[in-house]
Amino acid sequence: MPALTRTEVEEIALLARLHLEPAELERMQHELGVILEHFAALAAVPTEGVPAMTHAVPMDLRLRPDVVAPSLPVELALAGVPRRDGALIVVPSSIAPPGRSPTGGTGTKP
Amino acid sequence: MTTQFWSVADTARRIAAGEITAAQIVDAMIARIRAVDDVIGAYLAVDEDGARAAAEEVDRQRAANAPLGPLAGVPIALKDVLVTRGLATTAASRILEGWIPPYDAHVVERLRAAGAIVLGKVNCDEFAMGSSTENSAYQPTRNPWDLSRVPGGSSGGSSAAVAAGLCAASLGTDTGGSIRQPAAFCGVVGLKPTYGRVSRWGVVAFASSLDQVGPLTRSVADAALMLQAIAGFDPRDSTSLDAAVPSYADAMTGDVRGLRVGLPQEYFEAMDDEIRAALRRTVAALVERGAELVDLSLPHTAHALPAYYLVAPAEASSNLARFDGVRYGLRVEAPDLLDMYARTRGAGFGPEVKRRIMIGSYALRSGYYDAYYKKAQQVRTLIKRDFDHAFQYCDVVLTPTTPTPAFAFGAKSTPMDMYLADVFTLSCNLAGLPGISVPCGLTGEGLPIGVQLLARPLDEVTLLRVGGVIEAAVGLGDRRPPGIGGAA
Numbered sequence: 001m002p003a004l005t006r007t008e009v010e011e012i013a014l015l016a017r018l019h020l021e022p023a024e025l026e027r028m029q030h031e032l033g034v035i036l037e038h039f040a041a042l043a044a045v046p047t048e049g050v051p052a053m054t055h056a057v058p059m060d061l062r063l064r065p066d067v068v069a070p071s072l073p074v075e076l077a078l079a080g081v082p083r084r085d086g087a088l089i090v091v092p093s094s095i096a097p098p099g100r101s102p103t104g105g106t107g108t109k110p
Numbered sequence: 111m112t113t114q115f116w117s118v119a120d121t122a123r124r125i126a127a128g129e130i131t132a133a134q135i136v137d138a139m140i141a142r143i144r145a146v147d148d149v150i151g152a153y154l155a156v157d158e159d160g161a162r163a164a165a166e167e168v169d170r171q172r173a174a175n176a177p178l179g180p181l182a183g184v185p186i187a188l189k190d191v192l193v194t195r196g197l198a199t200t201a202a203s204r205i206l207e208g209w210i211p212p213y214d215a216h217v218v219e220r221l222r223a224a225g226a227i228v229l230g231k232v233n234c235d236e237f238a239m240g241s242s243t244e245n246s247a248y249q250p251t252r253n254p255w256d257l258s259r260v261p262g263g264s265s266g267g268s269s270a271a272v273a274a275g276l277c278a279a280s281l282g283t284d285t286g287g288s289i290r291q292p293a294a295f296c297g298v299v300g301l302k303p304t305y306g307r308v309s310r311w312g313v314v315a316f317a318s319s320l321d322q323v324g325p326l327t328r329s330v331a332d333a334a335l336m337l338q339a340i341a342g343f344d345p346r347d348s349t350s351l352d353a354a355v356p357s358y359a360d361a362m363t364g365d366v367r368g369l370r371v372g373l374p375q376e377y378f379e380a381m382d383d384e385i386r387a388a389l390r391r392t393v394a395a396l397v398e399r400g401a402e403l404v405d406l407s408l409p410h411t412a413h414a415l416p417a418y419y420l421v422a423p424a425e426a427s428s429n430l431a432r433f434d435g436v437r438y439g440l441r442v443e444a445p446d447l448l449d450m451y452a453r454t455r456g457a458g459f460g461p462e463v464k465r466r467i468m469i470g471s472y473a474l475r476s477g478y479y480d481a482y483y484k485k486a487q488q489v490r491t492l493i494k495r496d497f498d499h500a501f502q503y504c505d506v507v508l509t510p511t512t513p514t515p516a517f518a519f520g521a522k523s524t525p526m527d528m529y530l531a532d533v534f535t536l537s538c539n540l541a542g543l544p545g546i547s548v549p550c551g552l553t554g555e556g557l558p559i560g561v562q563l564l565a566r567p568l569d570e571v572t573l574l575r576v577g578g579v580i581e582a583a584v585g586l587g588d589r590r591p592p593g594i595g596g597a598a
Binding site for chain 2: 031054061091095
């Protein structure tokens, strides 16, 4: 495990949808390397046959009845939307213009 | 009349008896916040109008001889990760600046229904990620016992506000110690309930398999009253436990005869000498009152920190995906959607949140899941088995809450240094157990020390019972933070 390359850090930032400035990428590369190195000790813990925890306390996940129930009025639900057109949320195009990285940084697409 | 350090029970009783009005309580508390909080920095927002209106309603009900709730007129502060209808909720992050939630969290509904008065929202580490409240995007919060030191975190605004008499009680959240550690640093009681005991509906999510809401108070009895008000089943939280809620006030029997207190050797290896001495006095006080000691080993303790710091960031990276500039909060405009997401999140999140999102995204990415997230969840099972085994031989596990007392601002210079501040509190969350931190003395420099108790799932009653005995035997009594008008 670790250390991380700059390219790996850029790939993770892309997956995380985080735009990081070059200085942040550099700092992150160092810090994540140190942190993940510390965590590498887990690999040595014998866990063969040990189930991965799903719930710390025994519980059955419930389903609610499939019936219409009251919900927030549209105006209230949309009150915090940064940009809207009536009851619609306005967002930019989901297709990046040719030649642009989705993060606007120097990272490569997966 | 000095009301700021009245207990929750006393405040409610005096209002019900007509000795004082809720409006007088709220006015006094707002005056104190104005006088003291410039120094402490606990509050991010004070809802003076809302608090006064709620107080008038309590006073109207009393005048009409209508039944009052158990917390009628009790002024409380809420960690700013609990959403509040019509009152800004930021999670101490720039990405949520100015967001006004359209609904109340379940616990806020419950407190309002019990008659409690919401004074405002208190500071914390951004999205509850941190151990000092230094990660707030808005302001530092100072420890009332020593203004050069942190109040702990992430619920540092809650612990500081309670310690400084800026509210009667507060609610915080605890994902890896974020109630208990700041409680220990500020000399107050912090209770993290069993996972599922209190609904998470309306809590800004950090790590959904670990988060719990709980009270920070100036006494164990107050913690019992606050827990009573918020505990119980909520169908809107799929992990809410449908289990009967006992009377927590009745837990305070003061009797620990025959109680088996487990002392896990792994928790007593590295800590400050003064904390060790305080723990010895605490244990001796329990033995004097008839408790029995059991030496224990929780052999996977050393693995709790890496397991936690993989599980929690992995869940955080998923939970925080919702903050994308589309539906609420900050948006940084960009020509295409992915660029808008990335630039919004890059501008809106602070360094620690970005770091944890990156760790989580790394651990969850294709090809790495088994080596990191799955491995951490397997280790989590081992940690829980350690506790299951231990509780065959003891009724409560006793440990220090923190390895050191409150540290100075900037003292933890690397992320790993800060993560180690949680080393004694993480296992409780990984295993879903209830835990409490109770003050058990002061250092020579006058800094509070906390003792942590852990119990079986849903056995908060035992925590409160033992915590009450410790409080009476070695607690801080009437000692208050000096220098902020709090000396008793």
